[in-house]
Amino acid sequence: xxxxxxxxxxxxxxxxxxxxxxxxxxxxxxxxxxxxxxxxxxxxxxxxxxxxxxxxxxxxxxxxxxxxxxxxxxxxxxxxxxxxxxxxxxxxxxxxxxxxxxxxxxxxxxxxxxxxxxxxxxxxxxxxxxxxxxxxxxxxxxxxxxxxxxxxxxxxxxxxxxxxxxxxxxxxxxxxxxxxxxxxxxxxxxxxxxxxxxxxxxxxxxxxxxxxxxxxxxxxxxxxxxxxxxxxxxxxxxxxxxxxxxxxxxxxxxxxxxxxxxxxxxxxxxxxxxxxxxxxxxxxxxxxxxxxxxxxxxxxxxxxxxxxxxxxxxxxxxxxxxxxxxxxxxxxxxxxxxxxxxxxxxxxxxxxxxxxxxxxxxxxxxxxxxxxxxxxxxxxxxxxxxxxxxxxxxxxxxxxxxxxxxxxxxxxxxxxxxxxxxxxxxxxxxxxxxxxxxxxxxxxxxxxxxxxxxxxxxxxxxxxxxxxxxxxxxxxxxxxxxxxxxxxxxxxxxxxxxxxxxxxxxxxxxxxxxxx
Amino acid sequence: xxxxxxxxxxxxxxxxxxxxxxxxxxxxxxxxxxxxxxxxxxxxxxxxxxxxxxxxxxxxxxxxxxxxxxxxxxxxxxxxxxxxxxxxxxxxxxxxxxxxxxxxxxxxxxxxxxxxxxxxxxxxxxxxxxxxxxxxxxxxxxxxxxxxxxxxxxxxxxxxxxxxxxxxxxxxxxxxxxxxxxxxxxxxxxxxxxxxxxxxxxxxxxxxxxxxxxxxxxxxxxxxxxxxxxxxxxxxxxxxxxxxxxxxxxxxxxxxxxxxxxxxxxxxxxxxxxxxxxxxxxxxxxxxxxxxxxxxxxxxxxxxxxxxxxxxxxxxxxxxxxxxxxxxxxxxxxxxxxxxxxxx
Numbered sequence: 001x002x003x004x005x006x007x008x009x010x011x012x013x014x015x016x017x018x019x020x021x022x023x024x025x026x027x028x029x030x031x032x033x034x035x036x037x038x039x040x041x042x043x044x045x046x047x048x049x050x051x052x053x054x055x056x057x058x059x060x061x062x063x064x065x066x067x068x069x070x071x072x073x074x075x076x077x078x079x080x081x082x083x084x085x086x087x088x089x090x091x092x093x094x095x096x097x098x099x100x101x102x103x104x105x106x107x108x109x110x111x112x113x114x115x116x117x118x119x120x121x122x123x124x125x126x127x128x129x130x131x132x133x134x135x136x137x138x139x140x141x142x143x144x145x146x147x148x149x150x151x152x153x154x155x156x157x158x159x160x161x162x163x164x165x166x167x168x169x170x171x172x173x174x175x176x177x178x179x180x181x182x183x184x185x186x187x188x189x190x191x192x193x194x195x196x197x198x199x200x201x202x203x204x205x206x207x208x209x210x211x212x213x214x215x216x217x218x219x220x221x222x223x224x225x226x227x228x229x230x231x232x233x234x235x236x237x238x239x240x241x242x243x244x245x246x247x248x249x250x251x252x253x254x255x256x257x258x259x260x261x262x263x264x265x266x267x268x269x270x271x272x273x274x275x276x277x278x279x280x281x282x283x284x285x286x287x288x289x290x291x292x293x294x295x296x297x298x299x300x301x302x303x304x305x306x307x308x309x310x311x312x313x314x315x316x317x318x319x320x321x322x323x324x325x326x327x328x329x330x331x332x333x334x335x336x337x338x339x340x341x342x343x344x345x346x347x348x349x350x351x352x353x354x355x356x357x358x359x360x361x362x363x364x365x366x367x368x369x370x371x372x373x374x375x376x377x378x379x380x381x382x383x384x385x386x387x388x389x390x391x392x393x394x395x396x397x398x399x400x401x402x403x404x405x406x407x408x409x410x411x412x413x414x415x416x417x418x419x420x421x422x423x424x425x426x427x428x429x430x431x432x433x434x435x436x437x438x439x440x441x442x443x444x445x446x447x448x449x450x451x452x453x454x455x456x457x458x459x460x461x462x463x464x465x466x467x468x469x470x471x472x473x474x475x476x477x478x479x480x481x482x483x484x485x486x487x488x489x490x491x492x493x494x495x496x497x498x499x500x501x502x503x504x505x506x507x508x509x510x511x512x513x514x515x516x
Numbered sequence: 517x518x519x520x521x522x523x524x525x526x527x528x529x530x531x532x533x534x535x536x537x538x539x540x541x542x543x544x545x546x547x548x549x550x551x552x553x554x555x556x557x558x559x560x561x562x563x564x565x566x567x568x569x570x571x572x573x574x575x576x577x578x579x580x581x582x583x584x585x586x587x588x589x590x591x592x593x594x595x596x597x598x599x600x601x602x603x604x605x606x607x608x609x610x611x612x613x614x615x616x617x618x619x620x621x622x623x624x625x626x627x628x629x630x631x632x633x634x635x636x637x638x639x640x641x642x643x644x645x646x647x648x649x650x651x652x653x654x655x656x657x658x659x660x661x662x663x664x665x666x667x668x669x670x671x672x673x674x675x676x677x678x679x680x681x682x683x684x685x686x687x688x689x690x691x692x693x694x695x696x697x698x699x700x701x702x703x704x705x706x707x708x709x710x711x712x713x714x715x716x717x718x719x720x721x722x723x724x725x726x727x728x729x730x731x732x733x734x735x736x737x738x739x740x741x742x743x744x745x746x747x748x749x750x751x752x753x754x755x756x757x758x759x760x761x762x763x764x765x766x767x768x769x770x771x772x773x774x775x776x777x778x779x780x781x782x783x784x785x786x787x788x789x790x791x792x793x794x795x796x797x798x799x800x801x802x803x804x805x806x807x808x809x810x811x812x813x814x815x816x817x818x819x820x821x822x823x824x825x826x827x828x829x830x831x832x833x834x835x836x837x838x839x840x841x842x843x844x845x846x847x848x849x850x851x852x853x854x855x856x857x858x859x860x
């Protein structure tokens with residue numbers, strides 16, 4: 001045996017390469033994870049993070065390279081084998097059966113049998129499953145019963161079930177693929193507590209995220225990939241946001257530009273009064289000027305998405321009035337909202353924004369079909385032109401207009417959703433979490449598109465759970481709490497503390513520390 | 517405005533890939549044709565026809581060919597409606613009963629009430645469309661799952677059939693009505709059956725409707741992702757009502773042609789045909805999960821079933837075995853389709 005360093009890595013990846021037709025997804029990549037460590041794997045979409053993780057979890061097979069687990073060379077053959085080796089992966093989309101109990105889910109496929117005579121009859125020992133599930137749930141600090149049905153749990157709780165599942169197979173390496181993307185701020189804190197707990201139990205956690213501020217909260221070390229190569233690695237103590245971003249994108253991004261004040265003199269383009277949907281939102285009123293970006297902040301469940309869905313006619317309203325350019329409009333369906341000049345980029349681009357199995361061109365054309373057709377038949381030349389125009393204008397990276405959007409990266413998918421709405425020529429563009437789950441480069445592009453649109457006089461409403469995004473992008477910030485407008489802040493007076501205070505139902509005085 | 521490097525790399529990628537796409541139009545077009553849904557099933561059909569022409573001396577005669585074509589024409593016409601429904605992610609189980617009921621109402625109008633043939637046909641068509649409309653309303657307004665709504669209508673329509681006539685068939689239909697099912701249009705040396713001409717014309721029309729019209733685009737979008745379609749300003753309820761109504765109407769056309777061919781309207785005609793119609797769609801590559809399917813595929817799917825039947829008869833296999841063979845073909849066709857998709 002060679003003389004090793006003071007710490008032996010739990011996982012050691014050396015010189016891994018993997019090519020797909022037309023793309024070198026990974027080229028000679030090294031990676032390592034130590035016991036009791038959280039390592040953040042960073043990189044833009046398409047940098048090779050998922051490919052590397054899929055090789056570790058046995059979904060893909062590497063073309064060349066070496067993997068050592070506890071010093072032993074090994075190759076995960078398939079996800080089941082990877083699990084036996086002690087590598088568990090928790091995907092963004094959970095693999096749970098919603099109508100079954102937590103205990104059943106944790107032991108899915110590995111149910112213990114009743115011992116003795118009944119063992120031969122393979123009768124599931126539910127009592128033992130419950131007991132062991134309860135112990136695993138305690139280990140992650142979960143406070144719900146193993147008998148709870150998965151469908152009754154929140155997203156964060158379901159994630160705990162996934163983690164408990166990984167612990168149940170005695171995983172030593174847990175890979176988390178963007179685990180925070182669907183969580184609210186408090187839930188993220190709970191997740192990080194779990195991660196710290198796992199770490200102190202000697203597990204290695206590989207953490208993939210697009211939110212850099214989280215990296216500083218949770219990671220011990222970072223590894224950065226770009227275009228399939230490892231471009232940097234360092235302990236978190238030596239990392240800075242700027243350094244990480246420039247490693248990820250290979251260049252420095254410009255700082256956020258300040259809004260020029262002249263833009264804000266526009267007329268009121270949208271006004272809503274007293275929007276109410278019983279039990280969901282209550283008496284929501286605000287107005288939006290032409291060329292203004294209105295940020296909507298608040299905790300998950302504060303009624304932000306529900307408000308914009310109601311404005312867009314996707315959900316019915318019990319009361320309230322909507323005015324577009326001073327004229328009262330009756331919006332009872334998305335169709336009517338479109339005709340009134342509204343557009344909504346929904347929260348979940350894959351589920352609500354796109355027809356994934358269809359081409360880029362068709363997705364862009366979908367809301368504009370009427371305009372693109374003559375006598376109810378679609379003019380395919382004009383559809384193609386429209387596609388070209390927006391692929392160029394928004395720099396959508398796609399091999400062709402006929403590519404199914406399924407195969408585009410998250411950032412480019414989001415741009416297709418933007419394109420389809422810009423093509424309708426809206427007066428008001430509503431964006432619900434427009435940069436969730438997309439990489440920093442694409443995020444900067446989406447932001448610059450938004451500013452550009454605002455300069456052209458479109459009124460923009462942006463919901464975001466990311467405080468830095470809200471603060472950097474908005475001219476005014478509307479904060480919601482429990483279905484109501486808790487307050488509206490001007491750009492000049494907005495601070496993270498004030499927004500949080502409104503969002504959590506406190507008063508401004510409390511936030512500024514001179515109240516009580 | 518934003519960073520310069522960015523602009524450059526983005527346009528660069530796009531241009532280069534554009535260029536690549538332009539450099540291999542022939543290859544990519546050949547590849548696209550080879551990947552097209554219909555090619556696989558068309559090959560199956562071609563092999564079957566080829567085998568039958570080699571192993572029997574009767575199959576390739578124009579009489580036999582046109583008999584085959586006529587025999588599947590009403591299934592095919594109904595399947596053009598069925599694919600609309602399946603592409604939206606639904607299913608219509610009522611088509612067999614609708615075929616029988618529309619033929620029966622037309623026959624009753626002509627024979628019992630002495631309506632002129634044209635009016636009789638109209639009554640049949642309206643019957644089919646009305647049942648389709650009810651299906652559509654139950655699914656879009658009452659939010660019933662398509663399987664349940666159309667299963668109910670399948671039973672109701674069949675019950676109405678036997679209820680009105682007490683199980684007795686309506687015979688002695690007007691000559692000019694029977695004409696539609698039995699007349700052969702002379703084309704050169706051949707006599708092409710009228711139902712076959714109907715089938716071809718409807719195939720072309722429905723294909724244009726589905727691939728080129730605004731409604732067609734919406735139908736595919738709805739089946740591909742209902743939530744996204746709804747949020748794109750598409751009135752999904754209206755699209756559903758449309759596809760079920762059209763399915764009823766097309767099925768009624770099939771039912772009238774069938775009744776005209778048989779010369780008698782019976783309350784248990786077309787029993788079990790819903791499965792042949794759905795099989796035609798599915799063999800032809802229509803995805804039961806929605807969003808995918810073509811008229812040409814359904815046409816080939818219907819053809820395969822009938823060629824198989826005729827082939828078995830010509831090869832002297834007992835007619836009792838036919839259903840088993842068709843089941844086998846459905847499974848093989850779907851397996852092939854899955855294989856094709858996985859390789860893509």
